[in-house]
Amino acid sequence: MQPPRLGAVEGGHERNLPFTSQCQTEDMTLDSLQPDAASSHGEGVPEEPFDVEPPYEPDDEALAAVEKYGDRFLDRELSWLRFNQRVLELAEDPHLPLLERTRFLAIFTSNLDEFFMVRVAGLKRRIAAGLAVPAASGLMPSEVLEVIWSTTRELVERQARLFRDEIVPALSDAGIELVRWDDLDREEQKTCKRLFKDRVFPVLTPLAVDPAHPFPYISGLSLNLAVLIRNPKTGKEHFARVKVPPIFSRFVPVGNQRFVPLEDVIGEHLKRLFPGMEVLEVHTFRVTRNEDLEVEEDDAENLLAALEKELLRRRFGPPVRLEVEESIAPQVLELLVSELDVREEEVFKLRGPLDLRGLHDIADLPRQELKYPAFVPTTHPLLAEVESAAPVDVFKAARRHDVLLHHPYDSFATSVQRFIEQAAADRHVLAIKQTLYRTSGDSPIIDALIDAAEAGKQVLVIVEIKARFDEEANIRWARKLEQAGCHVVYGLVGLKTHCKLAMVVRDEPDGIRRYTHIGTGNYNPKTSRLYEDVGLITTDERIGDDVAHLFNNLSGWSRNASYDQLLVAPDSVRSGLIEQIHREIAHHQAGRAAGIRLKANSVVDEAVIDALYLASQAGVTVDLLVRGICSLRPGVPGLSETVSVRSVLGRFLEHSRIFWFENDGDPQAWIGSADMMHRNLDRRVEVLVRLPGDDNVASIGALLDLAFDESTSAWELDSAGHWTRNAGTVHLQENLIEAQRRRR
Structure with a gap:
């Protein structure tokens, strides 16, 4: 693989969790923001992913009010050039090492x-x-x-x-x-x-x-x-x-x-x-x-x-x-x-x-x-609640509670990598299923999957050999995995498999249990130290059912397009997110708390952007944190007056995709692999998972609070497509690094 495309860059209004200055001085890692770190997984999650109330449906008049702005989309190619200009501005910054x-x-x-x-x-x-x-x-x-x-x-x-x-x-x-x-x-x-x-x-x-x-x-x-x-x-x-x-x-x-x-x-x-x-x-x-x-x-x-x-x-x-x-x-x-x-x-x-x-x-x-001061990720506290020299027991921790990871602040090696390695060595594990899009040349995850197959476990690997500029490496690993006895599948014809999924099936005294990891970043130990990503390790049965169905879709002839806790492209990511946006419009029109905050690498898809314009015209506050390309014009009178767009670039490449909805004071948060682009929503298998547990949602909300706070240093987009660096003095990544150091 080439050096990371961006190397170390590339890249709130929450009502019930207001941002306070205390967030800047106390630990800001995701786990430390959980009100009850030991709460059981799944707490606070309704039986259905959406409320029973009929969703808002825009009529022709509402759609026309958006579509009359014929120049409402910024050009994606020119927006990308402005992104690379921000990278150049980092090189110009005399305050950086x-x-x-x-x-x-x-x-x-x-x-x-x-x-x-x-x-x-x-x-x-x-x-x-x-x-x-x-x-x-x-x-x-x-x-x-x-x-x-x-x-x-x-x-x-x-x-x-x-x-x-x-x-x-x-x-x-x-x-x-x-x-x-x-x-x-x-x-x-x-x-x-x-x-x-x-x-x-x-x-x-x-x-x-x-x-x-x-x-x-x-x-x-x-x-x-x-x-x-x-x-x-x-x-x-x-x-x-x-x-x-x-x-x-x-x-x-x-x-x-x-x-x-x-x-x-x-x-x-x-x-x-x-x-x-x-x-x-x-x-x-x-x-x-x-x-x-x-x-x-x-x-x-x-x-x-x-x-x-x-x-x-x-x-x-x-x-x-x-x-x-x-x-x-x-x-x-x-x-x-x-x-x-x-x-x-x-x-x-x-x-x-x-x-x-x-x-x-x-x-x-x-x-x-x-250079930047040395930084060493630490083990997530919920994976190592008692200081010990023994390896982390991911299964034991995940049985107690969900683990919401935030890389690179939380160590990838002692969480996701350890999860696969432990599964490969555990005699009670029956099967491992995983997607691989990009991984490093000396990946311990590849080695663990090979060890598991040679030990007689069922190992299914969905290898995306068409990952741009990594094709040769992925062909090499696909053949190596096949030779070791792994079931290697290249996904669905016409679609790239971009989702980040791993499932471990384990035989336990009370029956079969599925452990699932869903993330926003590749299973790559090297880039995990440079890319900012989030991921969830859970034993939630509904999420496990959904992921099991999806693996069957990818490896066999199953065609289940209905999921309980997942949105899956190309079937339901776009429509599911637009439905969530429409729901926030309904909340706002009914006088209930409403708000939308999205974090992505790129926001280009016209249907999603038009839905956000609709929300803004209705008066809903919309905050976007976009590392790279943004085709939405914020601040246009009558169209996007309540929309703000900002970009954070720095030591780590802001890579996570987060979708947060106020939902009448009962916020929902989704994480996953999909950017708001045609290729992601129409030509890739992408997955978003609704985070279970109020504690996980609150952690994501507090992270977004800091990212969108006026004091946080960022570039801000105007309606003409120009990005300007603000005067913020709080650096998001430095703040999170300092919090991690205090945690250690």
């Missing part, structure tokens, strides 16, 4: 790469196929592309200036020097010469361009040298391409925490690659290609084989961007543009060095004083 600012520069680059590989490529593909239709924002794809080119150009130039004028000098002041070849002293140049001779030179492959050698294929995101050489005997000039090997560190250490770009080292020694020739010019360039996959599952007898074939094809996707150094010679640029078939607006001229993803290596330097 220097190496963290450096990492945010690298994250900004990685984010933009993926945006071009997928979103920009998709826009170009639609235009080329003659399928260009207006987006919900009303903009045509060609219009969106024009804004993308200009906005992206501004952002990357801003990034380059920040790197050159602020980050590099600040790093130098801290004793970390990023220099170019001419800045090296004689001994450092000798060091680089030895490195080139011993390690780099044997790996390089110069590719010439002439009638016998066509223009070489340039792989996506690779860093390359465009070399202009001349034959001294004939005077004829030739072009050659040299790929900078990605197997070496991008910034070469030369001692005393001084680093020089690898392309500088290669460029200085090109005469060894072209003996007898004159090296006239050397320029770095980089190509971004369409790397999204398209697998027609209906026509593929074997999904694994089809996907493997498509992965090979990915390397040859058409270019969507060409990055060059601004000093590039006109004739070299003309050749690249012609051979790569890119348009003028797709060329980005920048001051070097290009491709700042390599700054991750600099950010990883062992200079703790230049």
